[in-house]
Amino acid sequence: MKPVIILENISVKYRAHEESIKTFKEYAIQLLKRNVKIKEFHALTNVDLQVNEGEIVGVIGRNGAGKSTLLKVISRVLIPTDGRVRLRGRVSPLLELGAGFHPELTGRENIFLNGTLLGHSRRELESRLPEIIEFAELDAFIDAPLRTYSSGMVARLGFSIATTWRPEILILDEILSVGDEAFRTKCKTRMAKYRDEGASTLLVAHDMNTIGTLCSRAVWLDHGEVKAMGPAKEVVSIYRQSQPVKK
């Protein structure tokens, strides 16, 4: 089994000013008053995680437990304050559908804008263009400005661009909420196909049944620390037992 993600001793510390200082003017004033205090917030503490090729790993935990921070570290958005990240292959950009879409540009122009933001070259995009348009079901509207699209159409286009290339590491945050029922099914089918083709998946969900049935292993994050890790069903049951006590 080849590991595709290795996180070693990952810590993420956010440093924020104690009082919210939003402008340079405020900062200068507070600095003169010697009032600038830095508050540290530990989003992740000493997290170790290894995901192997073809594995589906669930990430569970309450809101603010550090799930999104973990995904950000894996998708290279956040450089961890401490620890080492190693990745093999491309990480899917599912965190942001339709990044940087511009309303005045046509659907076709937006494919190139969004696609290059996600790191694809123009040539790559040109060769997959028909496929992207077809999957988004936008053949008739692709040369109309994006501002004329419905929100469902925009979401479909975003999803289609983001998932046309099969990533080695698939990140699924929450349950897909794109477009109508039929399109959702189509999306799930595509995700399942990539998974079957050997993409490793990191699934974040609040629905414990999804985690229990889909994932082989699970990680439970609590206040930025790994509370439990192991076979998905075991972790889910430990997590469930712990919940009523906290209420």
Added chain:
Amino acid sequence: MENYSSTKDMYSFDEMEFTYDSAKRRSPALEELFSIIRYRDLIYQLVRRDIVARYKRSILGVLWTMLQPLGMMIVMSIVFSQLFGHVKGYSAYLLSGLIAWTFFSQTTTAAIHQIVWGGSLIRRIYLPLTAFSISSVGTGVVNLLLSVIPLLLIMLIVQRPITWAILFIPIPILLLTAFSLGVGLILSAFAVHFPDIKEMYQIIIQAWMYLTPILYPADIIPEAYRNWVLYLNPMYYLISMFRTTIYDGALPASDILLIGTAISLTTLLVGWVYFSSQMDDFAYIA
């Protein structure tokens, strides 16, 4: 409870196969350079977006880029031509300085806007963050080249000869680009922390413009102030270089060229290194 397979197993595979390793990063400035080269198509798309989106719903379209400095030049010419009547072909003198200045002020301001706009992206997807400043400057270069057309027209009208020296113009443009990119990078690194840098910068740039010989000839500055107003002002070298090749129809003096090159390249280097060193923090703040 089972942890990941075993610690031994973790280190037994070939490490070279990893495509990303946070422990094996080169210097941030170099890393960013390689990254932006891979993302070069993004720069093109961002520049294209700025230009296409700006003109899509306007009747005159790209003509606006040429009309805007022209309009400003006409107003200023009327106001100041009495004062600076001794400058030959004052309109051409003014316009050539104005175009170079507009390039600088617009691209640096745009760099701030772009990084603030990109804030929501920075928190969600990985991309080389210098792309925002570089594309701002790229858009500026397109606009600058377009506004050279009305400048040549004015040269003909006020009967200034256009000489072969104009072929030298890519050099001043390149140096202006390098300087503006350096300043844009420094400003946008600040702007991530403090968005109100934008307002502060507008005041600075107004003052800076009037301290630079754009609408008045450099020789009206009294000898005593020249050190401050001219020789310590980077834009003096860059603007006079640009202006010389068109308005004077001559090659820039070698000392101006030398100092201008040194200032531009140093600013770019400092801006790039500083921005790269701050970059890792952006996703934490933005």
